[in-house]
Amino acid sequence: MIVKRVELNDYRNYGRLLVDFSRGINVLCGDNAQGKTNLLESVYFGSVGRSPRTPRDKELIKKGCDRGKIKLTQEDRGGENTVEIYLDRTENKRVAINGMPISRMGELMGVIAAVYFSPDEMRIIKDAPGDRRRFMDIALCRMSKAYFYLLGRYNKILAQRNRLLKSGRATDDVLDVWDAQLAAEGAKIVKTRRGYVERLGAYANEAHGYLTDGKEGLILEYEGFAGEDADEIEKNFSAELMRNRERDKALCFTSCGVQKDDIAVKIGDVDVRAYGSQGQQRTAALSFKLAETELHYAQSGEYPALLLDDVLSELDPFRQRKLIERSKRYQTIITCTHLPAEISSALGEFALYSVRGGTVEKTGKL
Ligand SMILES: Nc1ncnc2c1ncn2[C@@H]1O[C@H](COP(=O)(O)OP(=O)(O)OP(=O)(O)O)[C@@H](O)[C@H]1O
Numbered sequence: 299m300i301v302k303r304v305e306l307n308d309y310r311n312y313g314r315l316l317v318d319f320s321r322g323i324n325v326l327c328g329d330n331a332q333g334k335t336n337l338l339e340s341v342y343f344g345s346v347g348r349s350p351r352t353p354r355d356k357e358l359i360k361k362g363c364d365r366g367k368i369k370l371t372q373e374d375r376g377g378e379n380t381v382e383i384y385l386d387r388t389e390n391k392r393v394a395i396n397g398m399p400i401s402r403m404g405e406l407m408g409v410i411a412a413v414y415f416s417p418d419e420m421r422i423i424k425d426a427p428g429d430r431r432r433f434m435d436i437a438l439c440r441m442s443k444a445y446f447y448l449l450g451r452y453n454k455i456l457a458q459r460n461r462l463l464k465s466g467r468a469t470d471d472v473l474d475v476w477d478a479q480l481a482a483e484g485a486k487i488v489k490t491r492r493g494y495v496e497r498l499g500a501y502a503n504e505a506h507g508y509l510t511d512g513k514e515g516l517i518l519e520y521e522g523f524a525g526e527d528a529d530e531i532e533k534n535f536s537a538e539l540m541r542n543r544e545r546d547k548a549l550c551f552t553s554c555g556v557q558k559d560d561i562a563v564k565i566g567d568v569d570v571r572a573y574g575s576q577g578q579q580r581t582a583a584l585s586f587k588l589a590e591t592e593l594h595y596a597q598s599g600e601y602p603a604l605l606l607d608d609v610l611s612e613l614d615p616f617r618q619r620k621l622i623e624r625s626k627r628y629q630t631i632i633t634c635t636h637l638p639a640e641i642s643s644a645l646g647e648f649a650l651y652s653v654r655g656g657t658v659e660k661t662g663k664l
């Protein structure tokens with residue numbers, strides 16, 4: 299899949315913008331604060347309906363404007379499709395696919411396939427478990443609408459259970475009902491995520507070996523309720539809920555569940571989350587993302603677009619070259635403030651765009 303065209307209206311620092319991207323590598327070059335990240339963000343927003351930078355959609359509307367719009371045109375084996383997102387200061391966002399409004403955000407998943415990587419994402423390895431869970435959930439939601447709705451159901455049940463605990467009216471009878479539902483939906487989530495981490499782990503190991511010239515391998519393990527199948531996971535989850543019940547009543551919230559799970563990241567027997575060097579953590583984060591693109595390809599037969607925001611400057615020259623070489627498999631959109639000759643020559647053929655003060659000009663195909 300490739301992103302052919304991005305059209306923005308009153309989005310971030312853009313008034314009106316229309317950019318056509320090339321199939322291979324696209325380089326967005328410009329000084330600080332000109333709109334490079336904003337443009338990549340709009341592509342990612344069209345992909346998952348969520349900005350990688352903020353949970354508040356209203357921040358995306360150009361200052362001083364009441365509404366904004368993103369329109370993306372993609373092309374895959376099936377032909378062309380468009381995604382339009384309308385942002386409004388006073389209403390929730392509205393989305394249309396091929397001109398038809400959608401009522402559930404799940405419908406958006408999978409139309410624009412994009413993997414976003416920035417210095418912020420490099421922290422995914424050392425950050426709190428929540429970031430790794432979000433990574434996994436977003437990837438799974440994009441691959442499966444069923445997972446998107448499953449996660450929604452689980453979160454709703456969890457919120458209702460927490461409200462009940464806070465109300466002080468949590469009797470064992472009522473908790474039995476909520477716990478059964480929570481464990482049943484939670485078990486499906488664990489099973490799906492564990493399968494995902496297993497498949498992702500194989501690709502991440504391959505990518506990490508590639509980026510480090512075979513010096514290091516990466517092992518990923520899902521950390522959550524044990525169990526071979528959903529039934530067994532459900533039993534373990536139920537038992538844990540029961541064990542924690544009195545404590546949950548006292549604390550007024552649910553202290554166990556899939557909302558606490560994590561991915562263990564190891565190089566050999568070293569836990570990279572706690573003990574990895576910064577370079578190892580960055581490389582491992584990049585391996586996650588490259589693995590995500592491969593997994594997407596294995597599932598759909600199409601590569602997602604790879605969005606690399608300011609990433610090259612964070613890597614040593616060897617890893618920069620390896621990443622550039624790898625990027626040639628995908629449609630890649632890279633941002634940078636300047637383009638050193640050695641990077642330019644490693645890129646080979648690419649489309650170059652100059653980003654300045656909310657305008658984007660194609661300055662050539664090199
Ligand atoms: N809602 C908004 N309305 C208007 N301008 C905005 C809005 N949100 C962000 N901006 C501005 O957009 C400008 C460009 O931001 P962006 O993050 O895209 O820069 P960049 O080109 O990626 O720069 P850098 O190289 O520093 O990363 C910034 O000056 C920022 O203040």
Ligand SMILES: [Mg+2]
Pocket residue numbers: 334335336607608
């Ligand atoms: Mg930026």
